[in-house]
Every structure is written in structure tokens, then in C-alpha cells.
Amino acid sequence: MVYTARGMMKQNKVLTGSLCALGCETLYGLSYIFTRKATANAGELALLGWRFLIAVIIVTILAAAGAVKINLKNKPLKYLVAVAVFNPCIYFIAETFGISNTTASESGVFLACIPVVSLAASTLVLKKKPSKIQIAGILITLIGVIITVLVVSASSSLSIIGYVSLLIAVVSYAAYGVSVEKASCFTEAEITYSMLVFGAVLFVFLALADALMNGNIAELAMLPFTDMSFLSAVLYQGLGCSILAFFLSNAAISRIGVNRTSSFIGVSTVVSILAGAIFLHEDFSGYQIVGAAIIIAGVYIANSGRKDS
Numbered sequence: 001m002v003y004t005a006r007g008m009m010k011q012n013k014v015l016t017g018s019l020c021a022l023g024c025e026t027l028y029g030l031s032y033i034f035t036r037k038a039t040a041n042a043g044e045l046a047l048l049g050w051r052f053l054i055a056v057i058i059v060t061i062l063a064a065a066g067a068v069k070i071n072l073k074n075k076p077l078k079y080l081v082a083v084a085v086f087n088p089c090i091y092f093i094a095e096t097f098g099i100s101n102t103t104a105s106e107s108g109v110f111l112a113c114i115p116v117v118s119l120a121a122s123t124l125v126l127k128k129k130p131s132k133i134q135i136a137g138i139l140i141t142l143i144g145v146i147i148t149v150l151v152v153s154a155s156s157s158l159s160i161i162g163y164v165s166l167l168i169a170v171v172s173y174a175a176y177g178v179s180v181e182k183a184s185c186f187t188e189a190e191i192t193y194s195m196l197v198f199g200a201v202l203f204v205f206l207a208l209a210d211a212l213m214n215g216n217i218a219e220l221a222m223l224p225f226t227d228m229s230f231l232s233a234v235l236y237q238g239l240g241c242s243i244l245a246f247f248l249s250n251a252a253i254s255r256i257g258v259n260r261t262s263s264f265i266g267v268s269t270v271v272s273i274l275a276g277a278i279f280l281h282e283d284f285s286g287y288q289i290v291g292a293a294i295i296i297a298g299v300y301i302a303n304s305g306r307k308d309s
Helices: 002-038 044-064 077-101 104-112 114-125 132-152 160-182 188-214 217-226 228-262 266-279 286-302
Strands: none
Touching: 002 228, 002 266, 044 077, 044 188, 044 217, 044 228, 077 104, 077 160, 077 188, 104 114, 104 132, 104 160, 104 266, 114 132, 114 160, 114 228, 132 228, 132 266, 132 286, 160 228, 188 217, 188 228, 217 228, 266 286
């Protein structure tokens, strides 16, 4: 009877973690349509600055009202610092530079390697050996993402800066996943809040510095009030991606580990392609359908085994 109860608890934990990971990647995938519209009239730094500023203000208000419980007293803050430095600080900067200096296909292929690097990081740092099923599923997902992004564009930038930036982004995301597992003494809300605070401080500073150099501080301050596309993107990314998706990601890692969580990353590619086709009327080819099917199959296989990551 005890064994059955423990087995059910473990099964529920895996199910909850998997749903959190799926929800997180769905939110990230849908952010594509908002980002495309917002960055048409505003820079990426402006979007990041406003996104994290709004997110941290909202969570701070909720924490002050007692709706969100955050207690960092007598806890090893170095683990929170590690999480926040790797993601969003290093990851977002490296990803932004990488994408802006390479082609869509190159950045897509690099970022598709995150599950593989996360698996290696978990094995080396956390000493968690993945199962053969997990390895097979993650590799299948990688193949599906590569097929999908190469269909969009097979051009090459040959940008060393872009390649190095994307490599840093991939490694930093894997390090973030490992750091979340190490920060097990903190709740998902506490980890998420630390990420938002660090992100707000860094990206608001960078956005202000960029605006000062270009002489458009007033424009930056008024962007959410003068550009409805920018406002919708900031609200979606601030609430949906920075607060909810970060929380879901941290919850997923704490429940099913970095290996299984990272195996869901390909889902955001599928969602972004579908969102682009439905809402932005972008092309959706048969090869992309094949790639999406492979990605989904890989995610299923990676999470079909019973062994925990």
C-alpha cells in the first residue's frame, strides 16, 4: 500500500512537471507573434527592459500583498545568483547578439542543441546519468528542429561573433537548468523573483544606455503608451513569459529534472511555426509538418521512460 501511494505521488510529480514544461514552451512559442510586431518599431533592448520592469513590479506588489510567498532569510543566496546570472542575464544577451548576427536557420540549429548540452551538463555536474530512451528522444527532437528551421532558410552568415554568442547562450541555458536543481532549498516563486530582479536591473540599464546614446529617452519612456503592438508584447512577455513561463520552467526542473524539461524545448518551435502560419499568415510547408511531427515524437520518447532524469 505504501509502495502504491509513493508510486502515485511520483507519477503525479512527473505529470505535473511535464505539464509545466509543456506550458512553458507553449508560452515561449506564442511570444513569437508579439515579438515580431513589437520589434518592427522598437529595439530588442527596449522590449526586454520594459518586459522585466513590468514583471518585477507586478510580482513585488503581489509579494507585498501576501499573494506570493517570498522568504530569502537564512538561505544560501549564491544559488539564486547563479540561476539569475545564467538566465536571464547571460542567456538573453547572448541569444540577442547571436540571432542578430546570424541567419534564422543558424540560430535555430544552435538553440536546438540546448537539450543535448543540458543533458551533458546534468550528467557531468549533477551526476545524473540519462536513460537510453531520454538520449534517443532528445536526439530525435534535435533532428526535428534542424529539419524545421533549415526549411525556412539554409543561408549562412559565417559570423564568428554570432556563432560564439549562440554557443554562450546554449551553455548558459544548460547551466541555468543545473543551477535550478541545485537551488532546491528555494521555492519556484523565489527563484522566479530573483530572475526577474536581476533581469530588470540589467535590461533597464542597457535600454536606458542605448536610448541615451541614440538621444531617444523620451521615446523609450512613452513606447508602451504610444505603440499598442509594443504594449501588447510587453504585457504578454512580462506576464506570460517572464512571470508565468519562468515559474513553470523552474517548477518543471524541480519536479522532473533538467534533462526531461529541456526535452520539451522543441515544442516552442512547433508552436511558433503554427502561430506564424495562423496569425501572421506565414508559409507552412510540408517539410515543416514533418519536422514538427518528429519534434513531438522526440519529446514523447524522451519522456516515455520510467527512469527519472
